[in-house]
Amino acid sequence: MGIDPRVAGAQRYSVDLERPGMLHAAFVRSPHPHARVLAVDASGVPSDCVTLLPDDVQDLHLYGCQVRDEPVLTPLARHAGDIVAAVAAPTAEAAKAAARLLDVRYEELPAVFDPVQAVSPGTPLIHPDGALSAGEAVSIGVRPLAGTNVCHRFRLVHGDLTAGFGEADVVVQQAFRTPGAAHAPMEPHAAVAEWEDGRLTIWTGTQTPFNLRGDLAVAFGLEEERVRIIAIPMGGSFGAKTFVRHEAPLAALARKAGRPVKVVLDRTEEFVTLNRHPSVIRVRLGAKRDGTLVAKELDCWVDTGAYADCGPGVATKLGYAGVGPYRIPHVRVDALAIYTNLPPNGAFRGYGAMQSIWASERTMDVLAERLEMSPLELRRKNLLRDGDVFATGEVMHDVQFERCLQAAADAVDYERDPRGKGLCVLLKGMQTPSRAAISVERAGVGYVIRSAACEMGQGVRRSLQLMGAQMLGCEPGQIDVPEPDTDTSPFDTRTTSSRSTHMMGRALEVAVRDLRASGGERGYGEVHNEGGLDPDTGQGVASTHWHQGAAAAHVTVDEETGKLTIEHLHGVAYAGRVVNREGAELQNEGSMIMGLGTALFEAIEFADGQVTNANLSDYNLPAIGDLPKRFTHELIEREGAEVHGLGETVLPPVPAAIGNALFSLGLELHELPMSAERVLAAVDARDARAAAADSAPEARVPVAVDGQGLSG
Amino acid sequence: MGGGTAVEWLAPSSLEEALALRAERGGDTTVVAGGSFLAILMNQGFVAPTSLLSLGKVQELRGIDVVDGELRLGAMVSHRAVERDPVIRRDWPVLSRAFGLVASPRVRNQATVGGVLADADYASDPPAVLCAVNARAVLRSPRGVRQVAIDELILGFYETCIAEDELLTEVRVPAALGPAVYRKFRSRSSEDRPCVAVAAARSAGRLRVVVGACAEVPQHYPDVCAEGADGPIDDAVAREIGAVYAKRMAPLSDSRGSAEYRRRVVAVEVRRAVEMVGADGAGNGAGREGAGGEE
Ligand SMILES: Cc1cc2nc3c(=O)[nH]c(=O)nc-3n(C[C@H](O)[C@H](O)[C@H](O)COP(=O)(O)OP(=O)(O)OC[C@H]3O[C@@H](n4cnc5c(N)ncnc54)[C@H](O)[C@@H]3O)c2cc1C
Numbered sequence A: 001m002g003i004d005p006r007v008a009g010a011q012r013y014s015v016d017l018e019r020p021g022m023l024h025a026a027f028v029r030s031p032h033p034h035a036r037v038l039a040v041d042a043s044g045v046p047s048d049c050v051t052l053l054p055d056d057v058q059d060l061h062l063y064g065c066q067v068r069d070e071p072v073l074t075p076l077a078r079h080a081g082d083i084v085a086a087v088a089a090p091t092a093e094a095a096k097a098a099a100r101l102l103d104v105r106y107e108e109l110p111a112v113f114d115p116v117q118a119v120s121p122g123t124p125l126i127h128p129d130g131a132l133s134a135g136e137a138v139s140i141g142v143r144p145l146a147g148t149n150v151c152h153r154f155r156l157v158h159g160d161l162t163a164g165f166g167e168a169d170v171v172v173q174q175a176f177r178t179p180g181a182a183h184a185p186m187e188p189h190a191a192v193a194e195w196e197d198g199r200l201t202i203w204t205g206t207q208t209p210f211n212l213r214g215d216l217a218v219a220f221g222l223e224e225e226r227v228r229i230i231a232i233p234m235g236g237s238f239g240a241k242t243f244v245r246h247e248a249p250l251a252a253l254a255r256k257a258g259r260p261v262k263v264v265l266d267r268t269e270e271f272v273t274l275n276r277h278p279s280v281i282r283v284r285l286g287a288k289r290d291g292t293l294v295a296k297e298l299d300c301w302v303d304t305g306a307y308a309d310c311g312p313g314v315a316t317k318l319g320y321a322g323v324g325p326y327r328i329p330h331v332r333v334d335a336l337a338i339y340t341n342l343p344p345n346g347a348f349r350g351y352g353a354m355q356s357i358w359a360s361e362r363t364m365d366v367l368a369e370r371l372e373m374s375p376l377e378l379r380r381k382n383l384l385r386d387g388d389v390f391a392t393g394e395v396m397h398d399v400q401f402e403r404c405l406q407a408a409a410d411a412v413d414y415e416r417d418p419r420g421k422g423l424c425v426l427l428k429g430m431q432t433p434s435r436a437a438i439s440v441e442r443a444g445v446g447y448v449i450r451s452a453a454c455e456m457g458q459g460v461r462r463s464l465q466l467m468g469a470q471m472l473g474c475e476p477g478q479i480d481v482p483e484p485d486t487d488t489s490p491f492d493t494r495t496t497s498s499r500s501t502h503m504m505g506r507a508l509e510v511a512v513r514d515l516r517a518s519g520g521e522r523g524y525g526e527v528h529n530e531g532g533l534d535p536d537t538g539q540g541v542a543s544t545h546w547h548q549g550a551a552a553a554h555v556t557v558d559e560e561t562g563k564l565t566i567e568h569l570h571g572v573a574y575a576g577r578v579v580n581r582e583g584a585e586l587q588n589e590g591s592m593i594m595g596l597g598t599a600l601f602e603a604i605e606f607a608d609g610q611v612t613n614a615n616l617s618d619y620n621l622p623a624i625g626d627l628p629k630r631f632t633h634e635l636i637e638r639e640g641a642e643v644h645g646l647g648e649t650v651l652p653p654v655p656a657a658i659g660n661a662l663f664s665l666g667l668e669l670h671e672l673p674m675s676a677e678r679v680l681a682a683v684d685a686r687d688a689r690a691a692a693a694d695s696a697p698e699a700r701v702p703v704a705v706d707g708q709g710l711s712g
Numbered sequence B: 001m002g003g004g005t006a007v008e009w010l011a012p013s014s015l016e017e018a019l020a021l022r023a024e025r026g027g028d029t030t031v032v033a034g035g036s037f038l039a040i041l042m043n044q045g046f047v048a049p050t051s052l053l054s055l056g057k058v059q060e061l062r063g064i065d066v067v068d069g070e071l072r073l074g075a076m077v078s079h080r081a082v083e084r085d086p087v088i089r090r091d092w093p094v095l096s097r098a099f100g101l102v103a104s105p106r107v108r109n110q111a112t113v114g115g116v117l118a119d120a121d122y123a124s125d126p127p128a129v130l131c132a133v134n135a136r137a138v139l140r141s142p143r144g145v146r147q148v149a150i151d152e153l154i155l156g157f158y159e160t161c162i163a164e165d166e167l168l169t170e171v172r173v174p175a176a177l178g179p180a181v182y183r184k185f186r187s188r189s190s191e192d193r194p195c196v197a198v199a200a201a202r203s204a205g206r207l208r209v210v211v212g213a214c215a216e217v218p219q220h221y222p223d224v225c226a227e228g229a230d231g232p233i234d235d236a237v238a239r240e241i242g243a244v245y246a247k248r249m250a251p252l253s254d255s256r257g258s259a260e261y262r263r264r265v266v267a268v269e270v271r272r273a274v275e276m277v278g279a280d281g282a283g284n285g286a287g288r289e290g291a292g293g294e295e
Helices: A092-101 A161-167 A209-220 A247-257 A311-321 A353-371 A375-382 A401-411 A460-472 A500-517 A581-600 A653-663 A676-695 B015-028 B038-043 B079-084 B086-091 B093-100 B105-110 B113-119 B126-132 B222-228 B235-248 B259-278
Strands: A023-029 A035-041 A050-052 A083-089 A103-108 A150-158 A170-178 A190-196 A199-204 A227-231 A261-264 A279-287 A293-305 A330-339 A421-428 A434-442 A447-450 A522-529 A547-558 A563-576 A630-637 B008-010 B030-032 B051-054 B064-067 B070-074 B136-141 B144-149 B154-156 B167-173 B180-185 B196-203 B206-212
Touching: A023 A092, A023 A247, A035 A083, A050 A247, A083 A092, A083 A247, A150 A311, A161 A279, A161 A293, A161 A330, A170 A353, A190 A247, A199 A209, A199 A247, A209 A227, A209 A247, A247 A261, A279 A353, A293 A311, A293 A353, A311 A330, A311 A353, A311 A421, A353 A375, A353 A421, A353 A653, A375 A401, A375 A421, A401 A421, A401 A547, A401 A563, A401 A630, A421 A653, A434 A500, A447 A460, A460 A500, A500 A522, A547 A653, A563 A581, A563 A653, A563 A676, A581 A630, A581 A653, A676 B259, B015 B051, B015 B136, B015 B167, B064 B086, B070 B113, B079 B086, B079 B093, B079 B105, B079 B113, B086 B093, B093 B126, B093 B180, B093 B196, B113 B126, B113 B167, B126 B180, B126 B196, B126 B206, B180 B259, B196 B259, B206 B222, B206 B235, B206 B259, B222 B235, B235 B259
Parallel strands: A023 A261, A199 A227, A293 A330, A563 A630, B008 B051, B030 B051
Antiparallel strands: A023 A083, A035 A103, A050 A083, A150 A330, A170 A279, A190 A199, A190 A261, A279 A293, A421 A547, A434 A447, A434 A522, A547 A563, B064 B070, B070 B167, B136 B144, B136 B167, B180 B196, B196 B206
């Protein structure tokens, strides 16, 4: 045992891969956000290089995890950074140099960079032929709107909205925005692809080995068994290494070269590979005078960028998470996943939940102020409890929202003095439907546990060792957990949405029972979670178990500069039962720190579709000095409960808790990040309102202003 | 990097040799000190030098000395060394403070006094404070030596008066006679560059206030500061100086803040800096602990 191999520098990542005879790849990327490739001239490329040009991929197919809209090399660049050709050379430097010698001629096309604008009439279509629904690979039916840039529309209808607002004594409405963000894992995307006898093997850091296998089989027109994915431990991912990214052009290049080819993206390329969905969310919320919620309407514009990727899933999850953990009899959600000419946006720790929770939980405080009610009391009054029916029609079990919320409030002594303090409580789903399988074999000493659960620093290997040791009656160190390999690991949907410990733990129990029943040598276990939501009504099973959490923030503001100090941030996650305490605490801390970056300063900036801060000097990540003065968190457990996922739970509530803390000081923030400049503008706006109220004391100035200049 | 071809690495071990190479090779070779600025430009493909002249082995450039009360910092002294040196901490605390507010320890171990002045990045911390304490840069070539003030050295965005055959070898800082502060206002992460940087120093009845990170070059208006000549500076005067700085400046916009926002912050931060140095008389006392920053 001894030192963690990651600390000792002994862990091998995909950036460290070597294969005999390997070449190195560089991608040629479009400098234009929307442009047709007219011609590619490779005559200047040295003869020891292999080039991959549009003609080389004529036999390949479009792929995509939810919508088949992505080509291996694109003849039509849909974002600045889209891959139009590739080069393999003996060294990475030579490949980069050769890529610069490829001469590509483009015809530029009009482009669109804002999701609200992208759905207004007359905007250029980014996938004019429409896109195919991927059918079986998807967890939800995809509902593109023909002739528009909408690749998916998710709707949820619960009760009768018009009647609901009719019953309301108070209605507030507000629009909120969130920008794109970078996952910024320490290790960039990297992989090696190799073909042998028509069989493709890829070693890559991925969270989704089986999805990758399936999608590449589609792209290359192969049986799934002819594609093998070996999932190397990742140096961080946070959602960045999901589905097909660099692997498709790399595999095509290796096919052409007839040799293994490796690629390592540089930091600039990371910013055009996969980001977080920018969003615009408009909330309308109605309540009775006593604070009983009666109606809620959410309109969401979710910018999925140039390709759908899992944008339909993100829009869906964002849509229902925005309802919040409340009993609301009348709800309507309309969430659009929209193509724009920005780099593709995909899974990002929280999977859309942060965006809509930011909007919805901020609106709760606006409503509380209008009702002259405590935000804590308003929430408590409406929280879902055991046996209540959620807007999706699901009956809620093991409901812990009130405990989470109360714990957060108590941590900052909210009830004694709420000034400068803000709360947020959340509900978030887990990937549903999903399937997880695992096998256990007796080894010389101890056991081997095989699964496709991928290690990205979250400690899934450790969790499997700990759970296995307990069930099998051995030491954690006697359990070997080899890296996922689609040839030998049993099927798993994917390592996302904080599901692995929960799903794999249950599958492992089955596998261990099987091992005991069948002679002690070998056991196999599989669990299925059925469900899914109807995309047109939002009814069904959103999640087989719920991620429940809360956060509280206490802030002070330098009102002359807008600079904010977080005096205290507290996060609460419902864990059910804790498997690996240290690991769980690190997940809480990591989630909260990522939430702070999102709340305070992270934003990918664009000028005409070009990322203008594609490096970690211009794009700020939270540093140790950015931690709140007090930074605390807790895991809520319940005797006899099942294991609940918690890898993301306390990220989504952080921005709203801070935003609500500012709101308690009269500072209204509607857009992330809450930069010092925006806070100062909010100070000015508050002072202007106060001055107006002074000059006309009888006219009460409304706090909530209607939709901020939304054209859609 | 350089298109797959090896980059020449020149590593002279004496100043004489370094100056000779610099004079001989001029623009064909790029000087590298800590490399923290240059490496970013190279990784991003903005520059692709074929030859690098490293000053890493030149021991003569690593000195921290006090000669006749004047501080002499060799060009290769790291930010971390300025931050931690006991003599600088005692006698020029504002310098320790300002260099210690740069980025993170990782960057400060690498970044050098010469590098930060020669790269002339508008958003660096040290130029404003060095300018406020009347530091001079020593430029050397086989042709001779000259000393230039910081506002003569830095001419514009990434532009200095260093000639193609010259090296910046030293920075000289006069004895600190009065209180001085450096306030680094960051609008984003604690490891970010400044959005607005204000250095103020008072000595022998003179007040100097320099604003960095807001324009191409550090900004200062001696006529405005003349107000703060003798005796304690009262709050109204501090406020007035802040207001005039904000009004007169034409701040730039970047992702740390818009021009309009910077103007607001300049008024506040200049006022606060002046209040801090103005409180204790005409500034003839010992260098007061250079507090400041947002804390
Ligand atoms: C992540 C990060 C964060 C940062 N944050 C801050 C910050 O908050 N505040 C701040 O002030 N700065 C910041 N910086 C900038 C950093 O301080 C500079 O990169 C550094 O000072 C440059 O010093 P260097 O020795 O590494 O220079 P180098 O990169 O080696 O050289 C810089 C330039 O100066 C030239 N040069 C160097 N030495 C000489 C010499 N003696 N004579 C002539 N020419 C010379 C080189 O040719 C080159 O053009 C940050 C940098 C990084 C990487």
